[in-house]
Amino acid sequence: MSDLHTLSVKVLAESLRSKQVSAVEVATRFLARTGGNPHNAFLDIDSEVTLAQARASDAKLADGTAGPLEGVPVAHKDVFVTRDFVTTAGSKILQGYRSPFDATVVQRLAQAGMVTVGKLNCDEFAMGSANENSAYGAVTNPWDTARVPGGSSGGSAAAVAARLVPAATGTDTGGSIRQPASFCGITGIKPTYGRASRYGMIAYASSLDQAGPMARSAEDCALLLSAMCGPDIDRDSTSLDMPSEDFTASLNNSIEGLRIGVPKEFFGEGLHADVRAALDAALREFEKLGAKLVPISLPRTELSIPVYYIIAPAEASSNLSRFDGVKFGHRAKDYVDLVDMYKKTRAEGFGNEVKRRIMTGAYVLSHGYYDAYYLQAQKIRRMIADDFQNAFKACDLIAGPVAPSVAWKLGENAGDPVADYLADIFTLPASLAGLPGMSLPAGFGAGGMPVGMQLIGNYFKEAQLLNAAHRLQQATDFHLRQPEGI
């Protein structure tokens, strides 16, 4: 099968089950494609480990004990800890770190039969919007290597877009699944906060972090999400005691009469004309499928930026205190006493963006500023969540842009971190509210770059989001287009 690397998760799983191809053949093909590390997407690859997993899958396929995704390759964002691969979270402070256990999400996908190809580059501790903050170098966008792939799950998005893997995991704290999916022309979904376990996901901002799948289509995302979700209450205190679902079951439901809310704040001044044009056309496709567009308002959209950039760094400053040179990874060589060791280890191990967030976080939590910043931010966070509930009285789901523009040029925002923060405006609200959100390819904009459409659902409405996305993908072919030279 010469086109193995272009097959969807669904077709690969079927081909493996019907023995048209073996798991070892599939793994060998994808490993070959990662040779030379295109786009700097991978941080760790170990073909021995991958082939051993593939052989185990072939044995299960032969004896009838195969899981639903048996033998299908996947790669994990490097914030998921793995026993068999190094885990760095894109940081020098964890260089060479090996975890004694697998993250729950990694474990569940392995139980479903998936074979791990390796670990994917990302912004350091998932802090970023362009994958330029990795200690191991930037990732490039397969559609135009002079551009960023988005972040922080940039390696995941680039790897799927370049057909280095059929699917990948990502994490989304403020948009890190949706935005890189949008920039690289693939599909990704962040479920409701608490549906996928955070156990073994290196924490950035614990009240926001969620895992989710990134693949080419909504259907493939549904297959992975079904395996990833489900309670893990003994190991993650915020895990919901709610069974996973078969998210593929409702994919072919009609969307006749579905009310799609279009927030006016998402289509204001900051939105680039090319992105707006692509989205308008995609919304018309939804109308042709029988959906109804309903104008709505999310009045505190703009506030989501200061609110998020207070809350996320506050939590990060606390979470990252564990990297002290004692328990994990890097420790400075020359120091005079314990405090000096802490200081030097952290000064050497963390990159600039991480240091910036730790300082911001410590500041907004400090005595005298806590009430002025952190507490206020928490109050507005609640109002943002209430705004969504208000909006969902008039609509079933919400559609809008993922980002104000297509992927920008590498280095374009260098020295201006706030420019990256501002570009998060459309993904932050759903994150702050803990709502499920996804991005699906919706057309092309400036420079021929992909444009993603964001769909936001109410709590636990992942199936509805995936169904709507799937229907659109059956009527359009944006998700099937691929960068040149694949």
Ligand code: GLN
């Ligand atoms: N761009 C946002 C940030 O830098 C979101 C990152 C994420 O979702 N992990 O915090």
